[in-house]
Amino acid sequence: MKVTIKKGLNKTFTEQLTRENMQGYYTARGLVWDAEAFIDRLKMYENFQVFRGKTQIGSFSLSFFEDLCLIRDLQIQHSAQGQEIGTACLDYIQDYAHTNGYTTIGLRVFAENPAGVWYRRYGFVEQSRTAGVIQMRLLY
Numbered sequence: 001m002k003v004t005i006k007k008g009l010n011k012t013f014t015e016q017l018t019r020e021n022m023q024g025y026y027t028a029r030g031l032v033w034d035a036e037a038f039i040d041r042l043k044m045y046e047n048f049q050v051f052r053g054k055t056q057i058g059s060f061s062l063s064f065f066e067d068l069c070l071i072r073d074l075q076i077q078h079s080a081q082g083q084e085i086g087t088a089c090l091d092y093i094q095d096y097a098h099t100n101g102y103t104t105i106g107l108r109v110f111a112e113n114p115a116g117v118w119y120r121r122y123g124f125v126e127q128s129r130t131a132g133v134i135q136m137r138l139l140y
Helices: 011-029 035-042 085-099 115-122
Strands: 003-007 046-052 055-065 068-076 104-110 125-130 133-139
Touching (some): 003 085, 011 055, 046 085, 055 085, 068 085, 085 115
Parallel strands (some): 068 104
Antiparallel strands (some): 055 068
């Protein structure tokens, strides 16, 4: 089934999905999830919803600085992972960034997150590593 990406935000869906996907990383670091603060931060970003058919299966948020498009969050439901949906999102982000004049895409990922390997396969390169967080860039 086709994946569709739409600009917009379903706060409840995005907060719940992100909390579920990130809970293990937060627990491992002794961090406490703050749903209200997370939702407040979303107001500062451009937010997108990811659908398969009519069902929302993911979301992502972007912010921009000079020539940098920063992926703040990219979340796909566990049941939809491994089906090229994340790659479709990265392709969309790359097109969106390029169309809007950004020459670099950046992100941060926890070092133990398997998504780091996937980002490398896509072409992202590690720029730095601090306190278990990897900062990556995609130049095009």
